[in-house]
Amino acid sequence: MPEPVIRRAGPADAETLAELGLRTFAETFRHLYAANDFAAYTAKAYALDRIAADLADPASAMWLVEADGQAIGYALAGPCILPHAEVTPGCGELKRIYFTRDRQGGGIGRRLFGAVMGWLQADGPRAVWIGVWSGNHGALRFYEREGFVKAGEYDFLVGKTIDLEFILRRPAESFAAESSQSTARGHNFA
Numbered sequence: 001m002p003e004p005v006i007r008r009a010g011p012a013d014a015e016t017l018a019e020l021g022l023r024t025f026a027e028t029f030r031h032l033y034a035a036n037d038f039a040a041y042t043a044k045a046y047a048l049d050r051i052a053a054d055l056a057d058p059a060s061a062m063w064l065v066e067a068d069g070q071a072i073g074y075a076l077a078g079p080c081i082l083p084h085a086e087v088t089p090g091c092g093e094l095k096r097i098y099f100t101r102d103r104q105g106g107g108i109g110r111r112l113f114g115a116v117m118g119w120l121q122a123d124g125p126r127a128v129w130i131g132v133w134s135g136n137h138g139a140l141r142f143y144e145r146e147g148f149v150k151a152g153e154y155d156f157l158v159g160k161t162i163d164l165e166f167i168l169r170r171p172a173e174s175f176a177a178e179s180s181q182s183t184a185r186g187h188n189f190a
Contacts, residue, residue, distance in 0.1 A: 002068070006111060010055065011052065013062070017064065018047065021046040021074065021096070023100065027101045032161075033158055040158075041159050059078050063115060072103040073097075074097075075116045076094075077119060078095060080092060080129045082129050082131050082167050083152075084167050086169070094120070094128060097109070125172040126172045128175070134165065148170045149170070150166050150167070152166075153167060
């Protein structure tokens with residue numbers, strides 16, 4: 001089976017990303033919410049105009065993962081907007097990273113994560129933040145292995161349901177050190 005392809009998404013991918021975003025969010029979280037809360041949240045979060053705006057934003061980037069002609073995963077990154085006192089205009093944020101349930105595991109998520117981190121560090125080391133649902137233990141373990149630490153919490157609304165979201169942070173210095181080590185070994189960080 002051919003290796004999945006990771007590529008930067010463009011305006012022509014808006015409809016695919018809106019559909020994939022809704023599908024992967026539903027596969028991951030639909031069981032947690034009342035139907036009206038789920039519908040209220042997803043109608044805004046995965047609306048075609050919202051995705052098109054993300055794609056048009058020069059400060060943000062989206063990636064699409066495709067296998068056998070099918071969209072199986074995606075990511076969104078850009079300036080950090082998480083509610084934390086230490087967030088500065090120079091901070092980056094991994095806003096979304098999802099795969100279809102049947103394509104989770106196997107290392108493609110790590111490759112996509114690496115592409116996103118490379119893009120976020122392209123202009124030099126900067127802190128990266130991530131908001132993660134407190135009950136997503138697998139994601140929390142993954143980010144901890146990648147050097148992220150809990151820096152705070154906030155309430156995340158899904159319709160009228162309030163979820164506890166953890167705010168994770170990886171400092172710029174850790175990316176600078178990683179970049180130096182990669183360069184010393186003859187590897188390109190990005």
